[in-house]
Amino acid sequence: MSSFDFAPMPNAEGFFGSYGGQIIPPELKAIMDDIDRAYREIKDTEAYRSELLELYKYYVGRPSPLYYAKRLTEHCGGAKIFLKREDLNHTGAHKINHCLGEALLAKYMGKTKVLAETGAGQHGVALATACSLVGIECEIHMGQVDIEKEHPNVTKMKILGCKVVPVTRGTATLKDAVDSAFEEYLKDPVNFFYAIGSVVGPHPFPMMVRDFQSIIGEEARAQFLEQTGELPNYITACVGGGSNAMGLFTAFLNDESVNIVGVEPAGKGLDTQEHSATLTLGAPSELHGMKCYVLQTEDGEPMPVHSIASGLDYPGVGPQHSYLKDIERVDYTSITDQECLDAFMTLSRKEGIIPALESSHAVAYAMKLAPTLPADQTILVNLSGRGDKDADYVADKLGL
Structure with a gap:
């Protein structure tokens, strides 16, 4: 077994x-x-x-495409980066x-x-x-x-x-x-x-x-096999509550050859109080009707959290993610606000795809991972949403 x-x-x-x-x-x-x-x-x-x-099929526009990001791959060097384009769904996200x-x-x-x-x-x-x-x-x-x-x-x-x-x-x-x-x-x-x-x-x-989100991984797994003839070496997605990640991960949980990585917001740094890295620095507790990992203050209250991505600033996380961390099936890491912004701009300018700030955390991780792997390895990123909602904020922040 x-x-x-x-x-x-x-x-x-x-x-x-x-x-x-x-x-x-x-x-x-x-x-x-x-x-x-x-x-x-x-x-x-x-x-x-x-x-x-x-x-x-007819309203959302599924299946969403699987796209080989050739110019991003060339920019990073190393492993090939693929994007599951949930940003192309009606309403712009998963x-x-x-x-x-x-x-x-x-x-x-x-x-x-x-x-x-x-x-x-x-x-x-x-x-x-x-x-x-x-x-x-x-x-x-x-x-x-x-x-x-x-x-x-x-x-x-x-x-x-x-x-x-x-x-x-x-x-x-x-x-x-x-x-x-x-x-x-x-x-x-x-x-x-x-x-x-x-x-x-x-x-x-x-x-x-x-269950509703698992269609992402089911499509992506079949598409990846069809396009490359094999499964990806790594799959990754951002994690706040964790729905887009669970949507991608579920179809691959039994594939031992596939490394699965969830990416949390490190915010202004894990050494500060301004982050949302629940699985990285939290502990098992109770929140919003469930037991899960929670970021807590010294008196046991949920900690005020921060992320540049509004969809990720949550002090808890899905219970299935908490379980998958404990049994070491999924690795959880984190990306800072600055790394997220860099990835947002790089993907926009190398591929003409403006990603959501949430999704940019996973893109940033893939950009760091790719150069450490040989060119015959592959990374699948769930591009969970598009960045229309973030464009003015980012332009303002970067003085564009």
């Missing part, structure tokens, strides 16, 4: 090893169990699957994959409103889009800092008919937006549906979001 043959994840209680679960009040547990039951009832039905796959699934599930369950948090705004735009498509009310909570930084996405959400709720408490970023949205959800969990934006939160969300 391969050392990478996994038992079904999660188990019936929603645990990946010792991580995950439902650390929530009993009345909310009943609601979560309802969602789990509804998801299991419909996920494999012909009607649901055919509707979702049809939307992926988030649309699970948002369509969750919006259809909410409609199936007869919910009247879909609630969510957003950081960079990609989840918010994708969910507003999906809710508009299926005809259900949408409300997105977003930190005031992120609203100012990601203004184009805020405008898109409003155009799509979504109510955007500014969150000014705490650091006014992603963790605070999660808290705010969850409080609103608790006002009427029977009629509201909380569409969590990553592989985090209480069971069944880490499982559901992973």
Whole structure:
């Protein structure tokens, strides 16, 4: 038996090893169990699957291309760098994959409103889009800092008919937006549906979001074999909550020849307090209804975190990532804000592809790794989103 043959994840209680679960009040547990039951009832039905796959193909534009970045490879030297182009999806990122699934599930369950948090705004735009498509009310909570930084996405959400709720408490970023949205959800969990934006939160969300996102890895694995005749030597993706990474990694977990690397935000440096490197420097704890690695203050509270990428500044991480770190199937490393900016500009100017700042963390890691490997090795990067939302911010920061 391969050392990478996994038992079904999660188990019936929603645990990946010792991580995950439902650390929530009993009345909310009943609601979560309802969602789990509804998801299991419909996920494999012909009607649901055919509707979702049809939307992926004709609405999202799947399969997204696998692209050999020849000029970036020549610039870096060493291994060949390939990009899985999730940035070309409708709405500009991988988030649309699970948002369509969750919006259809909410409609199936007869919910009247879909609630969510957003950081960079990609989840918010994708969910507003999906809710508009299926005809259900949408409300997105977003930190005031992120609203100012990601203004184009805020405008898109409003155009799509979504109510955007500014969150000014705490650091006014992603963790605070999660808290705010969850409080609103608790006002009427029977009629509201909380569409969590990553592989985090209480069971069944880490499982559901992973399942919806796993199409990324399934496509990429088949495309890579078709284009090169073999599997990649390395695959990598940025990790905040971890949905785009889990989407890519899942299809490759049993392939022993494939090295898997998750890239966290080192922010202004791991020796500072201004980073979001949860798996690198955090410890197992509880956050937002799950057990996972968490960055904490000395008194055990979630630490204020920082990343140049608004979609990555979260003090926790998906429970499956926490498990994969412990069993050493996935390596987790980190990239600084400056390295991220350098990768953003390099990919833009070498390939004509402007990446999201989140995705630029994975690009930066690939750029560091490639020169250390021989030319017959390959690296597959999940380019999880495009950088339209970040262009003004980066131009301002670099004085362009």
